[in-house]
Amino acid sequence: MPPSPRPLGVAPAPASYSLNLFPRRRCLPARHAVSMAASHAHDAHFLRRAADVADRSAGLASPHPNFGCVIARPQLETDDVEAWVVGEGYLYSQGTPCAELLAAEEAGEHARGATAYLNLEPDDCYGNSTAVSSLVQAGVTRVVVGLRHPLKHLRGKAIQLLRHQGIQVDVVGEDLQSKLFKEALGSCLIVNAPLLYRAAFHVPFSVLKYAMTADGKIAASTGHASWVSGKASRGRVFELRGRSDAIIVGGNTVRLDTFTCVVDPRLTARHVKGGHVPVRIVMSQSFNLPEEANLWNVHDAYTIVATQRGARRDLQKKLAMKGVEVVEFEMLNPRDVMSYCYDRGYLSVLWECGGTLAASAISARVIHKVYAFFAPKIIGGVNAPTPVGELGMKQMTQAIDLIDVSYEQVDRDMLMSGFLQPIPDLSPVIPSVDEIPSVDPEVSPYETNIISFYKTWDTFGAFANFSPHPISLPDENGDCFTWPTVEHYYQAHKFVSVDNPQARDIVQEIKQARSPEEAARIGRTRQRELPELIGSPRKLM
Numbered sequence: 001m002p003p004s005p006r007p008l009g010v011a012p013a014p015a016s017y018s019l020n021l022f023p024r025r026r027c028l029p030a031r032h033a034v035s036m037a038a039s040h041a042h043d044a045h046f047l048r049r050a051a052d053v054a055d056r057s058a059g060l061a062s063p064h065p066n067f068g069c070v071i072a073r074p075q076l077e078t079d080d081v082e083a084w085v086v087g088e089g090y091l092y093s094q095g096t097p098c099a100e101l102l103a104a105e106e107a108g109e110h111a112r113g114a115t116a117y118l119n120l121e122p123d124d125c126y127g128n129s130t131a132v133s134s135l136v137q138a139g140v141t142r143v144v145v146g147l148r149h150p151l152k153h154l155r156g157k158a159i160q161l162l163r164h165q166g167i168q169v170d171v172v173g174e175d176l177q178s179k180l181f182k183e184a185l186g187s188c189l190i191v192n193a194p195l196l197y198r199a200a201f202h203v204p205f206s207v208l209k210y211a212m213t214a215d216g217k218i219a220a221s222t223g224h225a226s227w228v229s230g231k232a233s234r235g236r237v238f239e240l241r242g243r244s245d246a247i248i249v250g251g252n253t254v255r256l257d258t259f260t261c262v263v264d265p266r267l268t269a270r271h272v273k274g275g276h277v278p279v280r281i282v283m284s285q286s287f288n289l290p291e292e293a294n295l296w297n298v299h300d301a302y303t304i305v306a307t308q309r310g311a312r313r314d315l316q317k318k319l320a321m322k323g324v325e326v327v328e329f330e331m332l333n334p335r336d337v338m339s340y341c342y343d344r345g346y347l348s349v350l351w352e353c354g355g356t357l358a359a360s361a362i363s364a365r366v367i368h369k370v371y372a373f374f375a376p377k378i379i380g381g382v383n384a385p386t387p388v389g390e391l392g393m394k395q396m397t398q399a400i401d402l403i404d405v406s407y408e409q410v411d412r413d414m415l416m417s418g419f420l421q422p423i424p425d426l427s428p429v430i431p432s433v434d435e436i437p438s439v440d441p442e443v444s445p446y447e448t449n450i451i452s453f454y455k456t457w458d459t460f461g462a463f464a465n466f467s468p469h470p471i472s473l474p475d476e477n478g479d480c481f482t483w484p485t486v487e488h489y490y491q492a493h494k495f496v497s498v499d500n501p502q503a504r505d506i507v508q509e510i511k512q513a514r515s516p517e518e519a520a521r522i523g524r525t526r527q528r529e530l531p532e533l534i535g536s537p538r539k540l541m
């Protein structure tokens with residue numbers, strides 16, 4: 001609870017201010033009308049604080065975003081800007097009062113003439129006790145917004161409503177352009193990275209977490225893994241789980257830990273009593289799972305087993321009797337499971353799986369961030385498992401570079417975290433249709449019917465060659481063949497029109513490639529090595 005501010009004894013300040021950025025050291029008498037320019041430095045400071053406040057709802061508010069609201073007004077009696085905060089709040093669960101209402105209630109009369117800082121444009125606009133009505137009734141005269149709402153049907157609505165109520169609304173990157181906002185904007189993006197990724201890619205924000213010894217192993221060759229990382233690191237893992245809607249492990253993790261009686265995983269966020277308990281998802285194509293396991297105790301947490309259609313129906317029934325939900329997929333793969341999680345409203349998923357499944361998820365481009373705990377120990381073991389299995393990369397130059405990498409020591413361990421794909425910054429975004437004429441009458445709202453699909457994770461990424469979905473087409477003999485991806489089909493058809501056994505072998509090799517990346521690598525390499533086998537383009541269909 002911020003210290004209650006001393007009344008300034010002033011009438012609500014006008015909507016715009018002019019602040020003496022270098023106030024004289026002596027305290028001005030409080031009766032002086034407070035005037036302050038919207039100082040970018042102060043705005044950035046409070047916006048960053050709003051993002052930090054919003055982060056308190058991580059894992060609790062899903063599928064709602066993490067909203068934070070800080071209401072502040074200058075107090076000339078003190079240089080301590082923290083004392084300028086008169087109220088703050090965050091959405092602490094679904095169906096609870098919005099952050100703006102909580103902040104306004106805390107600020108009371110001190111909200112009049114103050115500025116409200118929001119990490120994200122509110123979503124609930126219409127009706128009482130909503131973000132907009134709370135700010136209007138509180139009497140704030142200015143609102144600073146970090147990010148417009150990323151969901152198109154909500155984008156720009158609250159901003160427009162607040163402006164219609166005569167409140168000055170400054171959006172970072174639009175009305176507020178200054179490098180001073182770089183860090184605060186970064187905080188606004190990160191605190192809602194799950195929502196931004198979900199809105200952009202239509203899959204939950206996925207984090208791959210593993211603990212690895214200094215010699216690159218996640219367990220001994222026997223599978224024994226208790227523990228690689230220390231207690232403090234495992235505490236951080238509990239926090240990560242507490243922010244996630246679901247945790248994913250492979251069947252091997254359950255089998256291994258249970259059969260070797262090593263650590264029968266529970267995958268619960270045991271750091272706080274009564275904290276958020278994520279769903280546990282086991283991906284197992286064969287359904288070759290133990291009848292008894294901690295994970296089947298649904299009193300700890302809800303458990304889902306994702307499997308291939310028809311796998312071990314007898315065991316499915318037994319687990320279903322224990323309250324485990326079994327979901328069957330035509331072809332069990334990370335992207336389909338993530339689409340399923342998207343449909344269930346999950347924002348954030350934590351993958352705590354073995355290397356095979358981790359590689360498959362990375363290849364399917366559903367992993368967005370990595371948390372790697374490095375432990376200062378050596379275990380050795382030629383067959384000891386490693387964090388990521390086969391990605392089809394044969395040259396180090398193909399390695400995926402992490403971006404926005406952070407390093408942190410956690411007791412004796414080192415935590416490295418980084419993004420595999422940049423946070424999709426949906427701002428500056430196209431303002432909602434009815435705002436466009438006021439923004440730029442020349443721009444038709446339908447200008448944006450051009451689509452791009454450079455990457456499989458673009459909105460229309462399904463049109464990209466690498467998009468992980470099969471296509472069935474007649475081959476040169478007229479027989480229907482199902483290609484794993486368009487890339488497989490494209491690379492193979494460089495060689496089909498040459499009647500040569502080597503060319504036919506290459507086509508077979510590409511057909512068997514386990515990923516579009518591998519198909520591309522084979523096609524390009526063979527094309528470079530044997531240009532004479534490249535056929536003249538002919539009707540491919």
Ligand SMILES: Nc1c(N[C@@H]2O[C@H](COP(=O)(O)O)[C@@H](O)[C@H]2O)[nH]c(=O)[nH]c1=O
Pocket residue numbers: 210211225226227228229230233234237249253257263264265266267268352353373
């Ligand atoms: N051994 C190991 C990890 N192993 C992961 O944690 C799971 C067991 O966690 P729990 O079910 O909470 O006991 C296990 O299934 C595997 O996914 N994680 C780590 O952070 N550090 C470690 O040293």
